[in-house]
Amino acid sequence: MAPLTYPGPVREGLAARRTRQREAIMEVLKEATGPIDAGELLLRSRARLPGLGLATVYRTLRPLLDDRCIVPVSLPDGSTAYELGGRRPHAHFLCTSCGRLFDVEAGPPCLPPGTVLPGGLVVDGWSLMFHGLCRTCRASGS
Numbered sequence: 001m002a003p004l005t006y007p008g009p010v011r012e013g014l015a016a017r018r019t020r021q022r023e024a025i026m027e028v029l030k031e032a033t034g035p036i037d038a039g040e041l042l043l044r045s046r047a048r049l050p051g052l053g054l055a056t057v058y059r060t061l062r063p064l065l066d067d068r069c070i071v072p073v074s075l076p077d078g079s080t081a082y083e084l085g086g087r088r089p090h091a092h093f094l095c096t097s098c099g100r101l102f103d104v105e106a107g108p109p110c111l112p113p114g115t116v117l118p119g120g121l122v123v124d125g126w127s128l129m130f131h132g133l134c135r136t137c138r139a140s141g142s
């Protein structure tokens with residue numbers, strides 16, 4: 001009888017790893033109450049995928065940004081935070097004390113894409129960032 005051969009342990013392919021990284025990042029963003037930056041994304045994703053590194057977070061973000069599954073939010077200091085794409089237009093609130101970002105379901109009257117402003121400027125979209133103190137910082141008097 002021929003000896004049994006074993007194929008050896010299943011190796012985790014790059015595709016599977018990438019998928020898990022993608023899922024972890026998407027889950028973290030789904031649970032977030034506002035846009036978060038790559039560092040915070042890393043911290044929260046590590047709870048699901050220990051050993052995850054910042055370079056991997058950026059590598060995973062790129063195709064998600066290309067596909068608009070995730071959209072960037074530009075911050076006043078020039079840095080970037082991220083949130084899920086495909087959402088209703090909404091504004092953000094930046095706490096000037098702790099730096100946290102919150103989604104705000106308030107904003108200017110919605111300008112549908114294609115709206116023409118004076119001067120023949122055609123609107124693609126809008127972004128609005130409120131500044132102030134969040135509830136926690138206000139309560140702690142900072």
Ligand SMILES: [Zn+2]
Pocket residue numbers: 095096097098099100133134135136137138
């Ligand atoms: Zn705050």
